[in-house]
Amino acid sequence: xxxxxxxxxxxxxxxxxxxxxxxxxxxxxxxxxxxxxxxxxxxxxxxxxxxxxxxxxxxxxxxxxxxxxxxxxxxxxxxxxxxxxxxxxxxxxxxxxxxxxxxxxxxxxxxxxxxxxxxxxxxxxxxxxxxxxxxxxxxxxxxxxxxxxxxxxxxxxxxxxxxxxxxxxxxxxxxxxxxxxxxxxxxxxxxxxxxxxxxxxxxxxxxxxxxxxxxxxxxxxxxxxxxxxxxxxxxxxxxxxxxxxxxxxxxxxxxxxxxxxxxxxxxxxxxxxxxxxxx
Amino acid sequence: xxxxxxxxxxxxxxxxxxxxxxxxxxxxxxxxxxxxxxxxxxxxxxxxxxxxxxxxxxxxxxxxxxxxxxxxxxxxxxxxxxxxxxxxxxxxxxxxxxxxxxxxxxxxxxxxxxxxxxxxxxxxxxxxxxxxxxxxxxxxxxxxxxxxxxxxxxxxxxxxxxxxxxxxxxxxxxxxxxxxxxx
Numbered sequence: 001x002x003x004x005x006x007x008x009x010x011x012x013x014x015x016x017x018x019x020x021x022x023x024x025x026x027x028x029x030x031x032x033x034x035x036x037x038x039x040x041x042x043x044x045x046x047x048x049x050x051x052x053x054x055x056x057x058x059x060x061x062x063x064x065x066x067x068x069x070x071x072x073x074x075x076x077x078x079x080x081x082x083x084x085x086x087x088x089x090x091x092x093x094x095x096x097x098x099x100x101x102x103x104x105x106x107x108x109x110x111x112x113x114x115x116x117x118x119x120x121x122x123x124x125x126x127x128x129x130x131x132x133x134x135x136x137x138x139x140x141x142x143x144x145x146x147x148x149x150x151x152x153x154x155x156x157x158x159x160x161x162x163x164x165x166x167x168x169x170x171x172x173x174x175x176x177x178x179x180x181x182x183x184x185x186x187x188x189x190x191x192x193x194x195x196x197x198x199x200x201x202x203x204x205x206x207x208x209x210x211x212x213x214x215x216x217x218x219x220x221x222x223x224x225x226x227x228x229x230x231x232x233x234x235x236x237x238x239x240x241x242x243x244x245x246x247x248x249x250x251x252x253x254x255x256x257x258x259x260x261x262x263x264x265x266x267x268x269x270x271x272x273x274x275x276x277x278x279x
Numbered sequence: 280x281x282x283x284x285x286x287x288x289x290x291x292x293x294x295x296x297x298x299x300x301x302x303x304x305x306x307x308x309x310x311x312x313x314x315x316x317x318x319x320x321x322x323x324x325x326x327x328x329x330x331x332x333x334x335x336x337x338x339x340x341x342x343x344x345x346x347x348x349x350x351x352x353x354x355x356x357x358x359x360x361x362x363x364x365x366x367x368x369x370x371x372x373x374x375x376x377x378x379x380x381x382x383x384x385x386x387x388x389x390x391x392x393x394x395x396x397x398x399x400x401x402x403x404x405x406x407x408x409x410x411x412x413x414x415x416x417x418x419x420x421x422x423x424x425x426x427x428x429x430x431x432x433x434x435x436x437x438x439x440x441x442x443x444x445x446x447x448x449x450x451x452x453x454x455x456x457x458x459x460x461x462x
Contacts, residue, residue, distance in 0.1 A: 065354070066407045067342060068356075
C-alpha cells in the first residue's frame with residue numbers, strides 16, 4: 001500500500017483550478033492558431049486573432065481567460081495499491097474552495113437549482129471516481145463554463161439508427177447551438193452505456209487532448225469525418241460565419257444494452273480547460 | 280471601417296448602424312444578466328423606480344470574475360443572451376437602446392429591437408481578459424448581494440463590438456452563416 005496524504009490532494013487541486021483558468025493547453029492553442037490561418041471568413045479570422053491575444057493576456061497577467069471560470073468537474077483514477085489517509089471528496093472540494101478564492105476566480109455555483117443561492121466558494125465539484133491498476137492517484141480537473149454546457153444534448157437512439165443516426169444527432173446539436181457555445185468548439189461525444197454513463201463518457205471525451213484520436217480505428221475515422229462535417233455547417237468563430245466551427249471532435253464508447261443506442265453530445269467552448277496531475 | 284460610438288445611444292446613432300459594422304464603444308454602460316433582469320422586470324411590473332434610467336442606455340450581459348488588487352475589474356466577456364430573451368421587451372419599451380452579449384435572440388426580441396430602434400451588439404465570448412482592458416471604471420450600483428450578477432455601472436473606452444442585429448432586424452449570424460454553409 002502507498003499512502004497519499006489528503007493535504008497533497010488539496011494543494012494540487014487548488015493549483016490546477018488556478019492554472020487551468022490562466023493557461024490554455026498547447027493542443028488547443030495550436031489548433032486555434034491553425035484555425036486563424038485557415039479560416040475563410042475575414043470576420044472569423046479577426047475573432048480567432050483576438051482569441052489568441054486574449055490567451056496571451058490571460059497567461060501573462062494571470063487573470064482568467066474567461067470570466068466564466070466554470071463549475072469544476074473532476075475525474076479521479078485511484079490505483080488499487082493506493083491508500084488515501086482521509087476523505088478524498090472533502091479534499092477535492094477544499095482544493096476548489098481555496099483555488100477559486102486565491103485565484104480571484106468567479107464563484108458560479110448555486111446550492112439549489114431552484115432557490116439559486118450562491119455557495120460563494122464554487123463548491124461542490126462534480127467528481128467521477130474510477131479504480132485502476134497500480135499505486136498512483138491521477139486527478140484531472142476541468143472547469144466547465146455553462147455557455148457551452150447548456151448546449152449539450154442526450155438522445156436515446158434505436159440500435160437500427162446506427163452510426164448514421166449518431167452522426168445526424170451530433171450535427172443537429174451543433175447546428176442548433178450555433179453561436180451560443182462560443183465557437184470554435186470542442187465536441188465531446190459519448191456513445192453507449194446507459195442514460196447516465198453516456199453523459200459521463202461524453203464529458204470524459206472532452207479531457208482528451210484534441211490531437212489524440214480514439215484508439216479504436218473506426219471511431220478515429222468517425223472523429224475525423226465529424227470534424228469535417230461540422231466545419232461545413234458554416235457557423236464559424238463566434239457563430240459569425242466561417243469554416244472553423246470546431247477544432248476537435250472526441251468520441252468515447254462503452255458497452256450498451258441490446259435495446260439501446262444512447263448518444264450524448266457535450267460541447268466545450270474555445271476556452272477548453274483541463275489539467276491533470278499524477279500523485 | 281470601424282465606427283466610434285459614444286453613449287448615450289440615441290436614436291440618431293442606432294439608425295446609422297448596420298448589421299456587420301465593427302464599432303468601438305465609449306462611455307457609460309450598465310451590466311445585467313439573469314437575476315438582475317428578473318429583478319428589473321419585477322420592479323417595472325410593480326411600478327417601482329429602477330436603479331438607473333433606461334432611456335438611451337446600453338446593458339452588457341456580463342458577470343465578471345472578481346477584481347484582482349490593482350485592477351479595475353476581473354475578466355469580463357459576454358454571457359449568452361438568449362437567457363435574457365423573455366425579460367428583454369419591457370426594458371426596450373422603456374427606452375433601452377443597446378444590448379451587448381453573444382448568441383441568437385428570439386423573434387420577440389428582434390421585433391422589439393425593430394419597434395424601439397435598438398441595437399444588439401456581440402462581443403467576443405471567451406475573450407474576457409482582452410475585453411477587460413477597455414473597461415476603465417466599475418462601480419456596483421444595485422443588487423450587491425448577487426455577487427457577479429450585481430448591476431455595475433461601467434465606463435468603457437473603445438470597447439470592440441460587432442453590430443449583429445440592427446434596427447431593421449437584419450441578423451448578421453444568419454447572413455454570414457449562409458455564406459459558408461456547405462452541408
